[in-house]
Amino acid sequence: AQRVTQPEKLLSVFKGAPVELKCNYSYSGSPELFWYVQYSRQRLQLLLRHISRESIKGFTADLNKGETSFHLKKPFAQEEDSAMYYCALTGTSGSRLTFGEGTQLTVNP
């Protein structure tokens, strides 16, 4: 069985502060990890994926297989980063995406 855990439902930081959204997963094989984001009144969209190893909007995420984590980080948060963030996992058995419960990030001015 595959499972994604996002321990923080709410996270609040000030503009310019570093931010880290935590994601832990459980999967017996080799997982592919993703971060999806939903801005206010917009649809859910892909932010970044592990396989691409890229930085999007200043966000990065590193897959740590030893700790089974895929935390999302940004060194200097901006107000426009305020959104709901979902960590998601898929595995070699198919393209079923399993989502975490989400973290609501608020960046205060």
Place this chain on the structure above:
Amino acid sequence: EAGVVQSPRYKIIEKKQPVAFWCNPISGHNTLYWYRQNLGQGPELLIRYENEEAVDDSQLPKDRFSAERLKGVDSTLKIQPAELGDSAVYLCASSLDPGLEVEQYFGPGTRLTVT
């Protein structure tokens, strides 16, 4: 490009009534997904289609839920009869193919309230 289109956007029904949701995926996307998102939760897959074929419906409550994608394009998800616990946002998504790294594009969702 309109993206994934869903209708209706909102639906309020009484329990035991039927309800149907419609989805039009992005043109050329062969894979279509239906998710249910309960309040405070992440989306959960109900069914995945590759063209007309339902290839993963293990999470679909088949006693009351049904889905179809007759021509491999549009899809309809139906609930009959609806129960109070079916209140949720129903999301449709599509992708070019079912590969592991392929991005899924989501629609705006249909918010269902069962009273």
